[in-house]
Amino acid sequence: MRPAVFLISFSLPLLALGCSVPKYQPTPTSYRQAIARGELKEALTSYAAQAREAEQNAESSMFPQYYWQTAAEAYSQAGNAAREAGQLQKAIRYGERAFEMAEKSKDPGSLVRAIDTLVRVYRQVRNFDKARELIERGIAVVKTLPPNIDDARASWESVLYAQLGNDLVRRREYEKAIDVLSLSVYLQQRYITNARRGGNSILLYMVRSGFLSRIPVLEMLIGARDNYKIRWSSISVPLII
Numbered sequence: 001m002r003p004a005v006f007l008i009s010f011s012l013p014l015l016a017l018g019c020s021v022p023k024y025q026p027t028p029t030s031y032r033q034a035i036a037r038g039e040l041k042e043a044l045t046s047y048a049a050q051a052r053e054a055e056q057n058a059e060s061s062m063f064p065q066y067y068w069q070t071a072a073e074a075y076s077q078a079g080n081a082a083r084e085a086g087q088l089q090k091a092i093r094y095g096e097r098a099f100e101m102a103e104k105s106k107d108p109g110s111l112v113r114a115i116d117t118l119v120r121v122y123r124q125v126r127n128f129d130k131a132r133e134l135i136e137r138g139i140a141v142v143k144t145l146p147p148n149i150d151d152a153r154a155s156w157e158s159v160l161y162a163q164l165g166n167d168l169v170r171r172r173e174y175e176k177a178i179d180v181l182s183l184s185v186y187l188q189q190r191y192i193t194n195a196r197r198g199g200n201s202i203l204l205y206m207v208r209s210g211f212l213s214r215i216p217v218l219e220m221l222i223g224a225r226d227n228y229k230i231r232w233s234s235i236s237v238p239l240i241i
Contacts, residue, residue: 026074047078072101072110158187
């Protein structure tokens with residue numbers, strides 16, 4: 001009887017977690033929906049509260065990795081929301097907490113999302129050296145992922161190489177920028193093509209809604225090409241129609 005009692009009592013927290021679902025989930029989709037509804041302030045408050053609660057749960061849990069990962073995701077979205085609201089120092093604090101929690105969780109996806117949050121805000125406050133350092137860390141993390149794990153690696157590599165290309169353009173290293181941005185476009189095309197073949201409805205919605213747009217990367221690539229003064233015909237840029 002004792003083992004049975006132990007299993008029942010162990011499952012109660014899990015059932016409680018399943019019954020309490022916050023309105024603002026710490027996911028990119030929920031975050032964008034909050035922006036669309038004009039509820040950014042409410043989402044920011046919710047994400048910060050969820051992150052603190054998960055962090056507290058991790059401190060008292062025998063199995064804290066789940067809570068660290070939950071805290072990392074919530075802090076990442078809190079950082080994004082704070083940046084969108086113009087609260088840049090708060091965005092940095094939340095982003096750094098997301099990074100710390102993600103490292104503890106040992107989840108590469110959470111770590112890359114935390115890095116993406118920090119890169120965007122550090123670029124906005126013009127700390128380009130810190131942003132570059134984080135981009136390179138992110139690329140190193142993504143390379144540890146299996147190549148075909150739901151194409152997540154291709155997606156994140158595309159994002160990180162676009163950020164690296166942007167930094168190279170800013171530094172006027174146009175030849176390197178052309179190579180990196182071309183790779184970013186190729187990886188994004190591969191990711192979207194595979195998702196279409198697999199019928200990934202969420203991703204297709206994001207593509208049709210403009211959330212996954214190749215235009216900014218292509219514009220950076222064209223700008224790098226023009227500055228480097230080479231012929232467009234010498235660059236192979238895959239496009240999706």
